[in-house]
Amino acid sequence: MLRISNNLVGILNFLTFLLSIPILAGGIWLSSRADTICERFLERPVIALGVFLMVVSLAGLVGACCGVSCLLFLYLFVMFVLIVLVFCFTVFAFAVTNKGAGEVVSQRGYKEYRLGDYSNWLQKRVNNDKNWAKIKSCLQDGNVCRSLQQGNETMDQFYRNNLSPIQSGCCKPPTECGFSYTSATMWAGTPNASASNPDCASWSNQQTKLCYDCQSCKAGVLANLKNDWKKVATINIIFLIFLVVVYSVGCCAFRNN
Incomplete structure (x- = not known):
């Protein structure tokens, strides 16, 4: 029973690793055909997100499944920072989009x-x-x-x-x-x-x-941005709950290690 949390963290991070592959490939594809300022503006965040997900998921996967505590600690630290950032962004998004209407x-x-x-x-x-x-x-x-x-x-x-x-x-x-x-x-x-x-x-x-x-x-x-940010902030609340659950499971896996 003690290994259930480790296996669950491993499965979640394996799925995240698979998700990072098309994201990274999409960023590389954008960079290969970027002819405009708009396209060049998009390529770097997409590549950075793909690399970030790939590295973090690998750290969590190896740390949980192979019992490497230092990698699992790094994974938990990054997850904690991510939870704080997502929470701050969600509050900020609601704060700056509370004004303005057509x-x-x-x-x-x-x-x-x-x-x-x-x-x-x-x-x-x-x-x-x-x-x-x-x-x-x-x-x-x-x-x-x-x-x-x-x-x-x-x-x-x-x-x-x-x-x-x-x-x-x-x-x-x-x-x-x-x-x-x-x-x-x-x-x-x-x-x-x-x-x-x-x-x-x-x-x-x-x-x-x-x-x-x-x-x-x-x-x-700004009106369009306001509508999009409100939708993103609402999704972020669900994502934040998911991150907290995964972080809690990761803490159990770290304790098992």
Whole structure:
């Protein structure tokens, strides 16, 4: 019975080791075809995660199954640090995403977003020129406005659309600017004289620019990020419980050794 915890830790780490192989392979594949800033930005975290999982799972597997206490102690130490980091990130994610929501626009199916509605920490991240250059490159490479460009819609059809936060903020000018609809990503006229929104001057009908330099685009990115972080934070709670259980089993295995 005393070896049950060791065997369980060994099985869990063997499965984690198998999981690390496709993650590491995916990171290497990304690095071999990375042509854009966005792809180069993704490859390093994926490779680092794959290597981390592989090394930690091997330490736990050998430590539990072969009775190597020093490796099992290292495994438990890393697991403890990971539990603390996941807990801190979860609390932080809920803290920085508790502000900000889209504003309903009269007779529109979509919402519009303002950068000032979000937490100061998030605002600083997207207002950093270096950070925003990378994000904008990802948006342009991802062709987030392509579906709107290809849709041959009337004005009424477009106004009824339920646009995503990024499409609403980056692919069209704010409603208060008063531009006239030509197509989803083409707007005619000049801004209203009473419009104080700086995005009105940032808007461009050039399809590579659109509103990618607008404050509304940054707000749309943060709205999307907020939704994703809340989902990740919820998943992290489940993951945290799993980590605590595995850590407790690992402590039993270390005591057996």
